[in-house]
Amino acid sequence: MVxxxxxxxxxxxLFVIGAAGVLLRRNIxxxxxxxxxxxxxxxINFIAFGRYYADFRGQIFAIFVIAITAAEVAVALGILxxxxxxxxxxxxxxxxMMKG
Amino acid sequence: MDQGFFLLFAxxxxxxxxxxxxxxxPVHSALALMACFLQISAIFVLLEAxxxxxxxxxxxxxxxxxxxxxxxxxxxxxxxxxxxxxPGGNMAALVLLVLLGIEMVALVLWSGRxxxxxxxxVRGGDQVRQLSTTLxxxxxxxxxxxxVILLAALIGAIVLAQKEQR
Numbered sequence: 499m500v501x502x503x504x505x506x507x508x509x510x511x512l513f514v515i516g517a518a519g520v521l522l523r524r525n526i527x528x529x530x531x532x533x534x535x536x537x538x539x540x541x542i543n544f545i546a547f548g549r550y551y552a553d554f555r556g557q558i559f560a561i562f563v564i565a566i567t568a569a570e571v572a573v574a575l576g577i578l579x580x581x582x583x584x585x586x587x588x589x590x591x592x593x594x595m596m597k598g
Numbered sequence: 599m600d601q602g603f604f605l606l607f608a609x610x611x612x613x614x615x616x617x618x619x620x621x622x623x624p625v626h627s628a629l630a631l632m633a634c635f636l637q638i639s640a641i642f643v644l645l646e647a648x649x650x651x652x653x654x655x656x657x658x659x660x661x662x663x664x665x666x667x668x669x670x671x672x673x674x675x676x677x678x679x680x681x682x683x684x685p686g687g688n689m690a691a692l693v694l695l696v697l698l699g700i701e702m703v704a705l706v707l708w709s710g711r712x713x714x715x716x717x718x719x720v721r722g723g724d725q726v727r728q729l730s731t732t733l734x735x736x737x738x739x740x741x742x743x744x745x746v747i748l749l750a751a752l753i754g755a756i757v758l759a760q761k762e763q764r
Contacts, residue, residue, distance in 0.1 A: 500604045500644070503712040508608045508641070510706065512615055512634075514699040519619040521691040527624045527670065531631050534662065535615055538638055541650075549645045550717050554732045557647050561733070564657050565744045569751030571662050575669050576758030582673045583761075 505546035512539035524589050526581075530574055537567050604644055611637035624675050625667070632663045649726050 512535055519532025541560045548556020581593065614637065617630035635658040642651035706712055733741060 499715055499717075500600050501712075502714040503706055504601075504604060504608070505641075505645070506706050506712050507703065508611070510699065510702045511608075511612050512638075514695055514702075515612070515615040515619055517698065518692075518695050521695065522688055523619065525624060527666070527675070528619070528627050531618060531624075531627055531666065534631065534658070535618065535634065538635065538658070541654075542638060542641060545642055545645050545647050545650060549647065550714050552717055554729050557650055557729055558733050558737055560647075560650055561653065562740060562744055564653055565748060568657055568662060569747050571665060572751045572755040573758065575665055576755035578669060579672065579759045588673070588675065588677065 502546060502550045505542060509539045509543045509546070512536075512542070524591060526578055526588050526590055526593075529590060530571070530578070534567065534571070537563055600644060604641070607637045607640045607644070611641070624670055628663060628666050628670060631666075632659055635659050635663070646725070649729060 516532045516535035516539060519535065520529050523529055523532065541563055544556040544560045544563070546556075548554065548560075582588065585592065587593065611634050614630045614634040618627045618634065621627045621630060635654060639651040639654035639659075642648075642654060
């Protein structure tokens with residue numbers, strides 16, 4: 499069997515990489531995709547703990563995380579399309595004003 | 599055997615995640631993220647969560663990433679390919695990230711709580727059946743709330759993305 503901390507370390511690695519994408523990249527699309535990676539790394543932790551402590555709640559929370567992520571992506575991409583239509587930019591730095 | 603498969607999937611997922619962050623072209627990022635999600639679903643299979651693995655492939659690879667590729671197709675990303683990659687003023691964020699990673703790794707390695715090598719108790723029986731019984735009996739209200747949230751997101755996305763009528 500694989501020790502539990504291997505899964506936790508994989509989650510840590512993916513989380514740090516995703517956070518790097520959110521903080522360092524300036525392209526909104528890549529920032530959104532890195533957010534997906536962050537949520538997925540947390541899902542790995544949920545399911546690993548649920549497996550090793552024989553508890554179904556880990557998987558159930560992972561299902562809810564996936565559902566909420568789907569909703570979030572739909573709204574975020576709608577906002578992105580509206581933004582590109584109005585301001586024709588994809589850079590995070592160009593949309594710091596709320597009513598600009 | 600398990601460990602070999604885990605190392606394979608983990609290595610490929612970390613490499614594809616790095617490709618996602620480092621690739622200049624958003625299309626390459628999207629494809630790398632798709633590969634990463636496939637590896638993560640394989641890891642779910644290793645964790646004996648086959649339902650979650652299938653949901654992962656259906657929802658993430660099948661729906662979310664296709665949505666991303668659709669949006670990339672709709673908007674012009676040629677400018678994004680040319681833009682400067684990492685602005686220099688972000689050293690603070692980089693240092694913060696390195697500190698965060700070191701802290702998490704140190705905490706995980708020091709704590710004895712994560713050193714389990716076997717599950718505490720072995721589950722028996724039909725696991726998907728047990729999981730769905732738990733989901734639809736104990737977590738029915740959150741399930742319905744999630745469906746309402748999905749409906750609200752659907753309407754919101756349609757309203758946001760349609761062209762303004764004046």
